[in-house]
Amino acid sequence: xxxxxxxxxxKVGYGxxxxxxxxxxxxxxxxxxxxxxEKVRLSEVRLLAPVVPRTVMAIGLNYADHAKESNMxxxxxxxxxxxxxxxxxxxxxxxxxxxxxxxxxxxxxLVVVIRKRAHAVPAxxxxxxxxxYTCGNDVSDRDYQKSDSQWxxxxxxxxxxxxxxVVTDEIDPHNVRIQTRLNGVVKQDSHTSQMIxxxxxxxxxxxxxxxxxxxxxxxxxTPPGIGxxxxxxxxxxxxxxxxxxxxxxxxx
Numbered sequence: 001x002x003x004x005x006x007x008x009x010x011k012v013g014y015g016x017x018x019x020x021x022x023x024x025x026x027x028x029x030x031x032x033x034x035x036x037x038e039k040v041r042l043s044e045v046r047l048l049a050p051v052v053p054r055t056v057m058a059i060g061l062n063y064a065d066h067a068k069e070s071n072m073x074x075x076x077x078x079x080x081x082x083x084x085x086x087x088x089x090x091x092x093x094x095x096x097x098x099x100x101x102x103x104x105x106x107x108x109x110l111v112v113v114i115r116k117r118a119h120a121v122p123a124x125x126x127x128x129x130x131x132x133y134t135c136g137n138d139v140s141d142r143d144y145q146k147s148d149s150q151w152x153x154x155x156x157x158x159x160x161x162x163x164x165x166v167v168t169d170e171i172d173p174h175n176v177r178i179q180t181r182l183n184g185v186v187k188q189d190s191h192t193s194q195m196i197x198x199x200x201x202x203x204x205x206x207x208x209x210x211x212x213x214x215x216x217x218x219x220x221x222t223p224p225g226i227g228x229x230x231x232x233x234x235x236x237x238x239x240x241x242x243x244x245x246x247x248x249x250x251x252x
Contacts, residue, residue, distance in 0.1 A: 003029040003132065003167045005090075006045035017042065017166055029167070030115070030131070030214040049090035050134055050167045051113055051215040056083040057206050058109075058138060058155065062195050062221025069224050078197045078205045081151045083138070083219070087161030091245055095139055096159045096252040097231060102143040106229050107222035108180040108188050108237040111136035112199055113167045114218070119211040126203035129212075132169040135237045135245035136219050137162040137180075140226075162237075162247045163217065171241035173199045173220075181236040182229060190223030192239075 002017040005028075014029055015022035020042045025033035030051070060079040061067040067074045089095070097104050115131035138155060139162070145154035155161075173192060180188035197205070199220060206218055229235055233249040 001029075001132075001169060003050060004165070005048045005050045007048060008040065008045045012048070013045070015040075047091045047165050049088050049163050050165070051163075051217065053085055053088060053216045054213055055210060055216045056085055056088065056161060056219070057210060057212070057217070058083050058219035059197070059202055059221045060151075062197055063190065063223045064196060065190075065194070065224035066222055066226070069226070074196065078202055080206065080209070081155065083161050084152070084156040086158050087139075087156055089159050089162050089247070091162075091164040092247065093162065094159065094248045094250040095137070095162060095229075095235070096250050098157045098252045099141060099143070100231060100251045102141050103228045104230070105140045105142055105226045106180050106182065106187070106235045106237075107138040107140055107226055108178050108239075109136040109138050109219045109222050110173060110176070110178060110192055110239055111163055112173070112203065112218040112220060114212045114214060114216040117211065117213050118203065118207045121203055121207045123200040123204040126200040129203060130199070131214075132167040133171055133173055133239075133242060134163050134167045135165070135239045135242050136217070137235065137237050137245065137247065138219050138222060161219075162245055164245050165243050168242055176240040176242075178223060178240070179238045180225065181238070182227070183233055187227050188223055188225035190225070194223060195221060
C-alpha cells in the first residue's frame with residue numbers, strides 16, 4: 001500500500017494512493033483503517049507529512065562515503081541523535097532557515113515509519129514493527145553542528161525535517177536509488193545498499209534505548225553529496241519506489 005495523509009475542505013483525511021487516485025480510509029492508517037469506497041483525485045487534496053511522530057530518531061554517518069566527506073570515522077555501531085517533533089513538515093512546505101548566513105545543508109534520507117509499539121526489538125523481528133518507508137530531508141545547520149557538543153540545535157529547528165509524500169511497504173529498503181536535486185540539478189545520487197547498518201539493525205539498536213510508538217520515524221542516514229541551500233532554492237529528495245519530496249527554501 002501507498003498511504004497518504006492530506007487536507008481536503010479544511011479537514012484532515014487518510015487514504016491509499018493508486019496512481020493519481022486517492023482511495024479514502026475511514027481513519028488513520030495507523031489504526032486498522034478500512035477503505036470507505038470513496039475516491040478522489042490526487043489533485044483535489046493537499047498532501048501533508050504522512051505521520052505526526054512523537055519521537056524523531058536519526059542515524060548519523062550510516063554511509064561510509066558520507067563519513068569520509070565529513071572527515072569523521074566510520075562508526076562501529078549506529079550513531080544516534082534526536083530531531084524534534086516540531087521539525088516535521090510535509091511536501092510543499094517551506095524549509096525556513098533560522099540563520100540564513102550559516103551553511104544549511106540538505107541531506108536525503110530513507111525514513112522508517114513505525115507501525116506498533118516497539119521496545120527492545122530483535123533485528124530478526126524488526127519487520128513486524130515497520131509500517132513502511134518515506135522520503136526525508138535531514139536539514140542541518142553546519143555552523144551549529146560544529147560549535148555545539150550535540151546536534152539538537154543544528155538539526156532540530158522548526159521545519160528541518162521534511163518527510164513524505166507517501167508511506168509505502170512496497171519497496172526493499174536496501175535496494176533503492178536515493179537522490180537529491182537542488183533547483184533541478186542532481187547533487188546526491190546513491191543507493192541504499194550502501195548503508196553501513198541495515199534497517200533491521202537500526203530498529204534493534206534504537207529500541208534498546210527508546211520505545212517507539214505508532215507513527216514515530218527513524219531517519220536512516222544520508223549518502224555522500226551533501227551541500228548548502230539558500231532562500232529561493234527548491235530541494236527535491238527522490239527515492240525509487242516512494243516518490244519525490246519537494247520543498248522550497250525560505251528564510252525564517
